[in-house]
Amino acid sequence: MAEREKSPDDNIVICRCEDVTLAEIRELIAQGYHTIDEIKRVSRAGMGPCQGRTCRQLIARELAIALGVPVEQVEMPTFRPPSRPVLLSTIARGEADE
Amino acid sequence: MREVDIAVIGAGPAGLAAALACGESGATTLLVDYMDAPGGQLIKQTHKFFGSERQFAGTRGIQIPDIFIGRLSKMPNVQLMWGVNASGYYADSGVLTLEDGGKFIKVKAKRVIIATGAAEKALAFENNDLPGVYGAGAVQTLMNVHGVKPGDRVLMVGSGNIGLIVSYQLIQAHVEVIALVEAARCIGGYLVHAAKLRRAGVPILTSHTIVRALGEETVRGAVVAQVDQSWQVKPGSEREMACDVICLAVGLTPLVDMMWQAGCEMRYVPALGGHVPARDENMRASNPAVYVAGDAGGVEEASSAMISGEIAGISAAKSLGFEVQGAEARLGQLKADLAAIRSGPTGEKICAGVKCATVCGGEW
Numbered sequence: 001m002a003e004r005e006k007s008p009d010d011n012i013v014i015c016r017c018e019d020v021t022l023a024e025i026r027e028l029i030a031q032g033y034h035t036i037d038e039i040k041r042v043s044r045a046g047m048g049p050c051q052g053r054t055c056r057q058l059i060a061r062e063l064a065i066a067l068g069v070p071v072e073q074v075e076m077p078t079f080r081p082p083s084r085p086v087l088l089s090t091i092a093r094g095e096a097d098e
Numbered sequence: 099m100r101e102v103d104i105a106v107i108g109a110g111p112a113g114l115a116a117a118l119a120c121g122e123s124g125a126t127t128l129l130v131d132y133m134d135a136p137g138g139q140l141i142k143q144t145h146k147f148f149g150s151e152r153q154f155a156g157t158r159g160i161q162i163p164d165i166f167i168g169r170l171s172k173m174p175n176v177q178l179m180w181g182v183n184a185s186g187y188y189a190d191s192g193v194l195t196l197e198d199g200g201k202f203i204k205v206k207a208k209r210v211i212i213a214t215g216a217a218e219k220a221l222a223f224e225n226n227d228l229p230g231v232y233g234a235g236a237v238q239t240l241m242n243v244h245g246v247k248p249g250d251r252v253l254m255v256g257s258g259n260i261g262l263i264v265s266y267q268l269i270q271a272h273v274e275v276i277a278l279v280e281a282a283r284c285i286g287g288y289l290v291h292a293a294k295l296r297r298a299g300v301p302i303l304t305s306h307t308i309v310r311a312l313g314e315e316t317v318r319g320a321v322v323a324q325v326d327q328s329w330q331v332k333p334g335s336e337r338e339m340a341c342d343v344i345c346l347a348v349g350l351t352p353l354v355d356m357m358w359q360a361g362c363e364m365r366y367v368p369a370l371g372g373h374v375p376a377r378d379e380n381m382r383a384s385n386p387a388v389y390v391a392g393d394a395g396g397v398e399e400a401s402s403a404m405i406s407g408e409i410a411g412i413s414a415a416k417s418l419g420f421e422v423q424g425a426e427a428r429l430g431q432l433k434a435d436l437a438a439i440r441s442g443p444t445g446e447k448i449c450a451g452v453k454c455a456t457v458c459g460g461e462w
Contacts, residue, residue: 082183
């Protein structure tokens with residue numbers, strides 16, 4: 001991101017897994033990323049081990065304030081398996097023999 | 099691929115009660131939890147439950163899982179799996195994917211009961227990633243499960259029952275609670291819990307919030323401030339407080355990833371903590387193979403979770419044609435018990451939320 005002055009928002013962490021700050025989320029919204037999925041794809045917010053359990057609602061709230069809509073109108077991202085971290089090697093080995 | 103009649107995901111109070119009802123019906127039942135031991139949040143609830151004897155009034159939360167497991171482990175048609183991740187649900191085939199210590203397992207289940215509980219909400223304030231900032235659930239786990247003191251001076255944020263109870267348990271562990279801040283104008287939890295804190299001399303600052311955590315490497319203090327009616331910080335009201343732990347108890351939100359994966363109709367109900375599956379009176383979701391139980395269907399507490407779990411278990415078994423003894427009478431009693439728990443001023447919000455989440459007329 002472009003150089004800009006430090007603000008207190010730089011010290012507010014929204015996505016702990018991927019270390020995305022409130023300043024970064026607000027910058028992305030200002031650039032026109034207006035859904036949780038879009039913000040997720042450019043910033044990785046919500047793609048870490050907790051899969052958005054911490055940050056999803058905080059980002060939804062930021063979007064609601066910025067867009068002037070109630071939180072329930074903020075579209076939720078797509079939920080896909082696995083919902084918890086699984087090693088690729090585990091999946092690659094295929095189903096365990098019983 | 100393994101096949102079962104009913105798979106129950108999550109072995110907290112809701113999942114344990116659901117699995118017991120399924121097991122009693124004769125259905126082949128699989129109960130899965132990602133923790134190494136069953137119980138969910140019960141494993142740290144050292145206080146005695148109140149309410150009805152049917153929901154273990156007078157028993158400490160930590161004793162309840164053993165009561166369930168004692169009965170479940172005698173049932174040949176029930177399989178228990180701990181330390182197993184339920185990582186996905188594929189609605190088109192009814193297949194669950196599980197991960198057991200590096201082994202990938204597929205299970206085809208005719209019915210799935212989602213009892214995955216809830217996650218703690220976070221709060222956006224400056225330096226909220228400093229070591230020493232904890233969720234209240236984490237503090238409770240450290241103290242009551244592992245016997246570890248989280249610190250010496252705690253600022254508690256949030257005055258719901260979790261914030262109040264964890265504050266009191268901290269005091270019992272000889273940790274100082276310097277203050278409890280609450281952004282709303284009133285205390286959120288039960289008066290009986292708040293009164294204990296006041297008697298212990300803990301200041302409860304309503305209409306106050308945390309502005310920032312102080313410290314370089316770890317928490318050394320916090321700046322708190324008054325908020326106005328639109329939740330904005332009143333200029334000039336900031337003040338510093340010395341503490342080494344900031345404990346966040348700002349509410350829970352249902353863990354419903356698998357319900358989204360199952361394509362269930364979801365509704366945003368703030369009174370229940372966020373998005374919850376639409377359900378009928380018997381806890382069945384819009385996908386008829388999927389049931390919800392406990393906090394995953396709306397954040398309440400352990401007694402109501404056990405009731406909704408039993409309702410979901412009986413209903414799921416019945417839907418597959420299993421004979422559940424006295425099913426109608428039991429369902430009637432359970433629904434009456436739920437209504438009793440939700441009566442009173444604190445239950446009003448829950449009742450309104452449940453109404454929003456329940457399909458019109460109570461049936462799909």
